[in-house]
Amino acid sequence: MVSHWSVLPVVMTTVIGLCQLLVNVASASRQFMAVTSAYLDYQASAPIDPAVLAAMNQAYAIPGNPSAEEHIFGWRAREHVNIARRQVADLINALPEEVYFTSGASEANNIAILGAARNAPESRRRIVISAIEHKSVSRPARALENEGFYVDVLPVGRDGLVNLNALEGRLAADVAVISVMAVNSEIGTIQPTSSIATLGRAVGAFVHVDAAQALAAGPVDFRAWGADSLAISGHKICGPSGVGALVVAEDAPWQLKPISFGGGQEGGLRPGTVPVALCVGFGVACDLLGQHGQQERARISDMRSRLAEALRARGVDFAITAEPAPRHPGCLHIRLPGIDAADLLTRLQPHVGASTGSACNSGVLGPSDILLAIGMPYEEAAECIRLSLGRFTTLDEIEGAAVRIASAIGAQRHLASRIITGFNQNLA
Numbered sequence: 001m002v003s004h005w006s007v008l009p010v011v012m013t014t015v016i017g018l019c020q021l022l023v024n025v026a027s028a029s030r031q032f033m034a035v036t037s038a039y040l041d042y043q044a045s046a047p048i049d050p051a052v053l054a055a056m057n058q059a060y061a062i063p064g065n066p067s068a069e070e071h072i073f074g075w076r077a078r079e080h081v082n083i084a085r086r087q088v089a090d091l092i093n094a095l096p097e098e099v100y101f102t103s104g105a106s107e108a109n110n111i112a113i114l115g116a117a118r119n120a121p122e123s124r125r126r127i128v129i130s131a132i133e134h135k136s137v138s139r140p141a142r143a144l145e146n147e148g149f150y151v152d153v154l155p156v157g158r159d160g161l162v163n164l165n166a167l168e169g170r171l172a173a174d175v176a177v178i179s180v181m182a183v184n185s186e187i188g189t190i191q192p193t194s195s196i197a198t199l200g201r202a203v204g205a206f207v208h209v210d211a212a213q214a215l216a217a218g219p220v221d222f223r224a225w226g227a228d229s230l231a232i233s234g235h236k237i238c239g240p241s242g243v244g245a246l247v248v249a250e251d252a253p254w255q256l257k258p259i260s261f262g263g264g265q266e267g268g269l270r271p272g273t274v275p276v277a278l279c280v281g282f283g284v285a286c287d288l289l290g291q292h293g294q295q296e297r298a299r300i301s302d303m304r305s306r307l308a309e310a311l312r313a314r315g316v317d318f319a320i321t322a323e324p325a326p327r328h329p330g331c332l333h334i335r336l337p338g339i340d341a342a343d344l345l346t347r348l349q350p351h352v353g354a355s356t357g358s359a360c361n362s363g364v365l366g367p368s369d370i371l372l373a374i375g376m377p378y379e380e381a382a383e384c385i386r387l388s389l390g391r392f393t394t395l396d397e398i399e400g401a402a403v404r405i406a407s408a409i410g411a412q413r414h415l416a417s418r419i420i421t422g423f424n425q426n427l428a
Helices: 008-036 050-060 072-092 105-118 135-147 164-170 193-202 276-313 341-347 369-373 395-427
Strands: 099-102 126-130 150-154 175-179 206-210 229-233 244-248 331-335 384-388
Touching: 050 276, 072 099, 072 229, 072 244, 072 276, 099 105, 105 135, 105 175, 105 206, 105 229, 105 244, 126 135, 135 150, 135 175, 135 206, 150 164, 164 193, 175 193, 193 206, 276 331, 276 395, 341 384, 341 395
Parallel strands: 126 150, 126 175, 175 206, 206 229
Antiparallel strands: 099 244, 229 244, 331 384
């Protein structure tokens, strides 16, 4: 009779072997996902840079509130924030004292639109925005209608650009605020920001720019643009989520009226404890972009072209939205004739991260308002997807995404063909 103790080594060896097999399978799965998964949603949020994360971890390890003025821990925390403020200012050619940290561009847009309008002279009760603004601009503007303001929506062409002649024709001394997004968050078109600011300042209006996507798209020069304020975000440039900045020119026609109240941090425009580590991460992200931005944008633009070529090489029929207008180098917004974009993205999971529009519209039924605003018919707008590339996009990701997209389109067309065939057979 065999003792159960005698088989224990065999059982243990088998268990260990199975465990090792599971580890190998898990490792192989991670390697497989690393090769076959493609993150192409940088315009929604870019992956954090390891150098940014390392700097943030160091900042998190040191206690201190930057508003605490009685001890060295507070002084050190404030110095970290001041360094970050200078790094942000240096990237966009602004003064450090013009930079106010916020939770991101959305909050900065709200502070600018509401604050500028509410402090405008009584004779100025018109707000001019483009038809393709982010909701963090359009909704505060609409909210001001309840306070006696009138929102004048400036149409754009099929290329997604503001017509400067049309804008000039609408401007007068009754305009309080003008806000036009520098780089569109969905289709990636780049507006003539400095020309818009020049027209706005000529009539004495307060000119705000939503520049959330602009930093990744090209150099941002606050001085040269001539805007009175602009909004930026950390997570669009491989920095942390939850931090951004509102930049307000020292020579703006009037100061912003605070919209929230508390301890008076950030010049009273954004009360609340300043998140030191997030500011540090944002500053480092700006510093990295200042050092490598030109080369990075060139590489990303080339990768975007390669992605388009890879799709065409696999028989994918598409049209690039807003071509040939100047566009974000990492944005490939395309229409796929006859393809349900929402269904396509579902079929691509979990292998390709892309979107049908701005992340702020996620979960909203129907095509994007931006696409409808540029004159795209409803049916065509429902056929569009945004593929956005960035710092860490690889050729393997591009090739893998092209294969997956072509396969998913083929599957969708095959299903549609079967449904039509079955319907026709039933009719017969």
